[in-house]
Amino acid sequence: MEGCTILGALSVTTGVKDALSIVHGPNGCAHHNFSLLHATLATDTDSRFPHIVSTHLSEDDIIFGGEEALERAIREGLERDVGGIFILNTCIVDTIGDDTAAVCRKSWRVPVIYLPTAGFLGGGFSRGMLNALQTLAIHAKPREKVPRAVSLIGEKNLEYEVEENYTEISRLLESLGLHVYLRFVRDITIADLTEISRSGLNILREPELMPLGDLLRQRYGTPFVDRFPRGFIGTLTFLQDVARTLGIPCEDAVAYEMEHQTRVLAKFQDLEGIAVHLGRDTSNSFLREMVDLLGMFERNDGIHLPIPIPEPVGTGGVERLFHHWRRTICASL
Amino acid sequence: MRQIALYGKGGIGKSTTAANLSAAFAERGLKVLQIGCDPKHDSTRMLMHGANIPTVLDLVRERGVEPITPHEVVFLGFQDVRCVEAGGPEPGVGCAGRGIIATFQLLEKLEALEGDVVVYDVLGDVVCGGFAMPMREGYAEEVYLVTSGELMSLYAANNICKAIARLARHGRSKCRLGGVICNSANTHPREQELVEEFARRIGSALMGFIPRDRMVQLAELHKQTVFEYAPTSKQAQIYRTLAVSILENGSLTIPIPLETDQLETLALAYI
Ligand SMILES: Nc1ncnc2c1ncn2[C@@H]1O[C@H](COP(=O)(O)OP(=O)(O)O)[C@@H](O)[C@H]1O
Ligand SMILES: [Mg+2]
Numbered sequence: 078m079e080g081c082t083i084l085g086a087l088s089v090t091t092g093v094k095d096a097l098s099i100v101h102g103p104n105g106c107a108h109h110n111f112s113l114l115h116a117t118l119a120t121d122t123d124s125r126f127p128h129i130v131s132t133h134l135s136e137d138d139i140i141f142g143g144e145e146a147l148e149r150a151i152r153e154g155l156e157r158d159v160g161g162i163f164i165l166n167t168c169i170v171d172t173i174g175d176d177t178a179a180v181c182r183k184s185w186r187v188p189v190i191y192l193p194t195a196g197f198l199g200g201g202f203s204r205g206m207l208n209a210l211q212t213l214a215i216h217a218k219p220r221e222k223v224p225r226a227v228s229l230i231g232e233k234n235l236e237y238e239v240e241e242n243y244t245e246i247s248r249l250l251e252s253l254g255l256h257v258y259l260r261f262v263r264d265i266t267i268a269d270l271t272e273i274s275r276s277g278l279n280i281l282r283e284p285e286l287m288p289l290g291d292l293l294r295q296r297y298g299t300p301f302v303d304r305f306p307r308g309f310i311g312t313l314t315f316l317q318d319v320a321r322t323l324g325i326p327c328e329d330a331v332a333y334e335m336e337h338q339t340r341v342l343a344k345f346q347d348l349e350g351i352a353v354h355l356g357r358d359t360s361n362s363f364l365r366e367m368v369d370l371l372g373m374f375e376r377n378d379g380i381h382l383p384i385p386i387p388e389p390v391g392t393g394g395v396e397r398l399f400h401h402w403r404r405t406i407c408a409s410l
Numbered sequence: 411m412r413q414i415a416l417y418g419k420g421g422i423g424k425s426t427t428a429a430n431l432s433a434a435f436a437e438r439g440l441k442v443l444q445i446g447c448d449p450k451h452d453s454t455r456m457l458m459h460g461a462n463i464p465t466v467l468d469l470v471r472e473r474g475v476e477p478i479t480p481h482e483v484v485f486l487g488f489q490d491v492r493c494v495e496a497g498g499p500e501p502g503v504g505c506a507g508r509g510i511i512a513t514f515q516l517l518e519k520l521e522a523l524e525g526d527v528v529v530y531d532v533l534g535d536v537v538c539g540g541f542a543m544p545m546r547e548g549y550a551e552e553v554y555l556v557t558s559g560e561l562m563s564l565y566a567a568n569n570i571c572k573a574i575a576r577l578a579r580h581g582r583s584k585c586r587l588g589g590v591i592c593n594s595a596n597t598h599p600r601e602q603e604l605v606e607e608f609a610r611r612i613g614s615a616l617m618g619f620i621p622r623d624r625m626v627q628l629a630e631l632h633k634q635t636v637f638e639y640a641p642t643s644k645q646a647q648i649y650r651t652l653a654v655s656i657l658e659n660g661s662l663t664i665p666i667p668l669e670t671d672q673l674e675t676l677a678l679a680y681i
Contacts, residue, residue, distance in 0.1 A: 136508070136512055137470060137471065137474070137512075138504075139504065139505055139508050140467060140470075140498075140499055140504050140505055140506075140508050140509040140512055141467075141471055141499040141500070141503065141504045141509075142499055142500070142503030142504035143504075144503065172505070173503075173504055173505040173508075174503075175503075
């Protein structure tokens with residue numbers, strides 16, 4: 078089971094700071110998602126409210142059509158200081174056939190962008206997220222590239238450690254002389270969306286976003302690396318992949334990262350020789366690698382280690398996982 | 411209280427038949443309520459002498475949450491037949507089916523669903539759940555299919571049989587098929603035989619044959635039912651007879667819908 082497409086899309090659109098997301102449907106569809114997003118984002122560094130409003134559809138709007146209610150909500154939205162508006166369809170308005178796209182096409186003061194998000198049309202949270210990213214990706218024109226600029230594509234705004242992961246990727250890119258140019262889509266403005274064509278490389282959060290990577294390559298000629306780094310070896314491969322894609326050297330960065338990883342490992346020597354158990358899914362090669370590196374070994378009656386979801390990003394993510402494991406181990410010794 | 415629903419293809423003559431039946435019931439001293447459940451909202455026009463009464467959904471749209479009173483949606487027509495039109499959204503937007511459901515709920519709330527006979531005049535094809543509303547529990551318990559010998563109208567009638575049969579499978583539904591009314595389109599000489607055979611094949615019976623008669627158009631031009639315009643005419647007499655057959659009808663069945671090819675073979679046989 079997966080969440081609704083609309084939540085996936087909202088996790089993207091609420092990443093645009095100066096935009097308003099209008100959920101076209103009954104109150105509850107907006108409120109439910111608002112609460113979820115708010116609760117998740119509040120644990121983050123800032124606890125801004127996500128900019129989400131509803132078109133407050135009632136039974137009458139369903140009978141007579143909801144387009145007027147939508148226009149009203151857009152007009153009210155424009156009274157605020159917004160750089161753009163996203164319209165997200167709920168199930169009921171797609172059922173009765175509201176022409177949301179046509180309402181969006183009218184000449185509004187700011188961009189009003191329609192996202193097809195009705196849950197009953199299939200797909201779940203991830204499809205909603207991918208669709209939203211794709212919709213937002215096509216508003217740029219091909220332009221000259223900014224030297225050494227790299228964009229992060231599809232950061233999971235609702236996952237824990239999203240900022241820590243960002244810091245880690247930035248660190249790795251800097252070791253190659255690169256920098257994060259655009260976080261697509263997190264903490265940016267409507268105007269920033271058009272900057273997507275200017276990065277020299279895109280890094281996808283995970284391979285599931287490949288269709289978006291392809292789209293950006295076709296439209297703007299930007300190559301991509303298909304995932305954030307995972308595990309020690311994965312982190313080194315990541316540096317090589319990035320360098321190869323851009324045709325730049327990476328020997329120094331890789332050598333430095335290996336030393337760094339050795340230093341990290343050294344901090345966890347106390348875990349050597351401990352019997353652990355990884356639960357059912359011991360086929361996970363990444364977890365295997367981590368257990369081996371620490372000199373621990375697997376046994377059915379070993380200490381049950383928590384399996385991280387999602388998997389930790391880069392060397393920094395692994396270090397946090399090791400701390401977590403150590404706490405678990407200490408607690409059960 | 412008898413609750414009767416007329417279903418059939420668009421333009422086949424449901425409203426004409428409904429209005430004249432209502433007039434016939436009223437003539438017999440029955441209290442009649444006719445509810446037009448077609449967004450076209452012309453079911454009761456002849457009973458109302460050509461006036462387009464405000465529809466329930468018009469009122470809902472204008473009023474919003476403000477309460478609506480029964481006399482704002484129920485109008486007295488010819489022979490004191492009480493007339494209601496459900497209405498609907500502008501063509502091409504919204505959801506007419508949901509509109510029917512909302513209309514019924516409002517009429518319930520207003521306690522307007524009363525009388526000796528309620529006649530529901532419903533849109534041709536049961537395109538969605540909303541248009542099956544009159545067949546739901548608590549509303550029409552007998553459905554009359556209005557059809558001619560034309561294949562497409564038989565096809566629509568057959569579809570409605572499917573809806574009734576489906577509803578009947580839910581144990582609690584009391585909705586049954588009362589019979590078939592042939593409103594002639596003068597399609598071919600054996601039209602009546604064809605419709606009679608169709609009725610038999612779906613497990614029902616022909617309730618009456620209404621010839622195509624200029625009188626209907628004449629009455630319409632005078633914004634009247636045939637009953638009012640020419641009460642002693644042959645056509646009025648036919649509606650009277652039909653009304654009696656319906657009132658005396660004790661045979662309600664769960665129809666057996668035909669397959670499309672069966673229907674086509676049947677139509678071919680009577681060409
Ligand atoms: N028996 C009949 N003889 C002549 N004309 C008829 C007859 N029944 C219906 N009509 C005409 O057919 C047209 C459509 O009828 P109507 O009752 O409005 O159909 P529906 O309600 O099924 O859409 C009307 O103009 C009506 O005058
Ligand atoms: Mg009609």
